[in-house]
Amino acid sequence: MNEVESVDEPALEIRRLRIEAAGRGTATTIVSSLDLSLAAGETVGIVGESGSGKSMTARAVVGLLPPSVFVSRGEIRYGGRSLLELTERQWRRIRGSELGFVMQDPFTMLNPVRKCGRVIEESLPDAGRGTSRRQRRAESIERLAEVGITDEAVADRYPFQLSGGMRQRVAIAAAIASEPQVLIADEPSTALDVTTQRDILLLLKKLQAARGMGLVLITHDLRVAFAMCDRVYVLYAGHLVEAAAAAELESTPMHPYTHGLLISEPPVDRRVAELTGIPGAVPVPDDVAGRCAFEPRCAWSTPTCRNGTPPLTEVAPRHLSACTRVREIHGEMAHPRSRMRLAEPLPPARPPSGGPLVRGRDVRKVFDGRRDQAPALAGVSFEIGYGESVGLVGESGSGKTTLARSLVGLERITSGELVVDGVAVSAGSRLDARDRRRLSHTVQMVFQDPYSSLNPMRTIGSALKEVVRLHDPSATDPSARVAELLESVGLPAELAQRKPVILSGGQRQRVAIARALAVRPKLLVFDEPLSALDMSAQAQVLNLLTRLHRDRGIGYLFITHDLAMVRQIVDRVYVLYRGDIVESGPVDEVLARPADQYTKKLIESIPRPTGTWLT
Known part of the structure; x- marks a missing residue:
């Protein structure tokens, strides 16, 4: 079985899941095949870069896929039931009451025109039917206290009147109000500062322990995954490429992609001359069908890596990897991490000369x-x-x-x-x-x-040309200047013909830096x-x-x-x-x-x- 199974009977089980998006005459693959299990009270993590299929997997589990996205194959089972066979009315009885969902941005979960207490009341079992308004309010205040909000006045505030951390706490209170058996948390702390992030994650662990909930945590931060999770699944371009116990994955990655994510982390204790990032970006799954999805970005790829999709196999006890060369390159993968740990820190910078x-x-x-x-x-x-x-x-x-x-x-x-x-x-x-x-x-x-x-309606080249002309009206060849700006931030000149929606997050940020550089600022x-x-x-x-x-x-x-x-x-x-x-x-x-x-x-x-x- 292509899966790292939990020790206990699964509370949630995914088998051979395939998710696609409808297009003109054809469908685009988002997740090609995914197996996952979650035991009661267990925490599993799903990690990977943007575009790997993490969030769509979460939405499939709670029946909230966008209208044009659908599950074309596979099975999702919870409590012995097949969730993919449910009607929307049946989904409403399960979603929230048995399967909770917390998103990265609580604004997408909280009704902006309803006060926070009312939002939680609507999430209570059977929406608090058979109880008085005073009893429902008292219970919503208890739920807020459970997530660390002791100020009762918060129940009378609207979401926009709260800080990001407070909004996320309210969203968690609403998600667990019906005491679900499984909670899906999709990047619940990514947009928060470090102290609030730690508070939110600690809150999730305490709630989980108190209620015996299963928790699926989706994150792109491996440090968070290793601190929170019992087991971790690594997704890349819609493919499951590695799965193992969290501690083992951190100490002994058995896939080049996981290894690349680990060495991309900036060290906490020192500054180094250069960080090691994975070159390129996550491809569309259909573009790498029939071969190792990571092959175009892998430092250890060979022509054999293009001969079919590598199967997910057990390479150590309860440790799965989808790399056919893992036993050959395992020793080599350890060297870059060792060099990072031993790398000498940069010397302190010299103070600037002249006035401020x-x-x-x-x-x-x-x-x-x-x-x-x-x-x-x-x-x-x-x-x-x-x-x-x-x-x-x-x-x-x-x-x-x-x-x-x-x-x-x-x-x-x-x-x-x-x-x-x-x-x-x-x-x-x-x-x-x-x-x-x-x-x-x-x-x-x-x-x-x-x-x-x-x-979003203008090409990258058009946006950059506008800045060049505004700040340098004498520029004789704005197109050449645009190409120079893109090159200065490590982007190819042909990107000028594309619109922002086509670019990855990292590429868009490079474009924003290029636009700022067009002014030649100090x-x-x-x-x-x-x-x-x-x-x-x-x-x-x-x-x-x-x-x-x-x-x-x-x-x-x-x-x-x-x-x-x-x-x-x-x-x-x-x-x-x-x-x-x-x-x-x-x-x-x-x-x-x-x-x-x-x-x-x-x-x-x-x-x-x-x-x-x-x-």
Whole structure:
């Protein structure tokens, strides 16, 4: 049987699952064949890059596939029943009550026009029928308390009035209100800062232990999977390529793809010269049909890897791999990981020469003009030198994005002094057209979601040409400049003919960086630019940023909640907490010997691939 079976009788069982999307005259494969089992009280992880089929598998299990997507083969069984044979009415009785579902973005689960307490009431068994309004409200408050929300007023708030972490807690409370036997969690903590992520994952483990739930955790972060899961399934381009106990998969990967994901992780304890990312991107399953799906990106591929789809076979007790060469290359796969562990850290960066490019003194920002409101920035002072890479870290709500938007002129500070390359963008100062143009040539911003900052109706080349013409009207050959920009971020010139929807997340982020570079700025501000990307794509983009910083002398303000990532890209770091800078200094010193308790809390919250991280 092509599966790592759980020890106990499965609560959930998937056999030979194939998922396709309807197209014009033909269907496109999303998942080609998947076997999976989950025992009661067990946690299994499904990992892989975007495009591997993880989320569609989750949606198939709970009967929520999009209208054009369907299961064309296979079986999904829960409690002895075939879920694929259910009518929608039968699904409604099972979904939520027996099978819970938590998505990455709680906004997609929570009705925006219903108060949180009401959302939970509607998720209670039989929607709380036979009970009074007061009893239902009391039970919704109990459910909120179960997920760590003790403020009863939250029941009377709308989802948009809550932080991301609070919304996710409400979504979990609604998902478990009917006490399901199995919970499917699709990237439940990816968009959250490290401390909130740890809280949410710890909450899931506690709820699972208290209720004896089975948990299927979908994530692209292997550190999270190893800390949370008993067993892990690795998906690639719709194929199951490896499955094993979590501890064994972490210590002894038996497929080149899993190995590639592991060595893409940035080390927490040091900065290295270059991260090792998997080249290329996940292909469409149909494009690699009839051969090893990973062959085009594999460093150990041979012509034999193109001769048919390799079967999933047992290569060690309860350890499956779909690599026909695994016994030959197993020893070689261990070497890169050893080299990573032994790699010498980079020496500390030299301090920048000359005066600061950016200087902030007692910068304060209060929204809505209310002086009694807690400030987003409470009088912070900081500097960024010419060609210097500086990090800004802290939880959501700490003021990071407000500071970044103030730098590029998207927010006006309430008081204090903020000067960017001689241009005052302080409170009360009005920028004339000349200063606004100078500011835009000095500093450019790259946002977290590149798709939302690119016009989906325009080609990449068109978007880049527009920036070139706007900032360099004398440019004689904008098309050549576009090709040069794409090449500078490691993308082929022919990508100029494509629209953003065709590109992967990592490619779109590279396009966003190319657009910012078109202005030839002195400083790039990155606001969580990698949080939505897979580990391998993160490594590729981080290497690109390191090269641009080294070769062009561009300064960076890098905003992130991932301290392992910030260590790889910045020289100095500022730690923000509730609008205040609580610690600053060289990044290696701050992360190795933190002085402030809040910084220590952030460091302790960095995901680590062991179960003790969540104890």
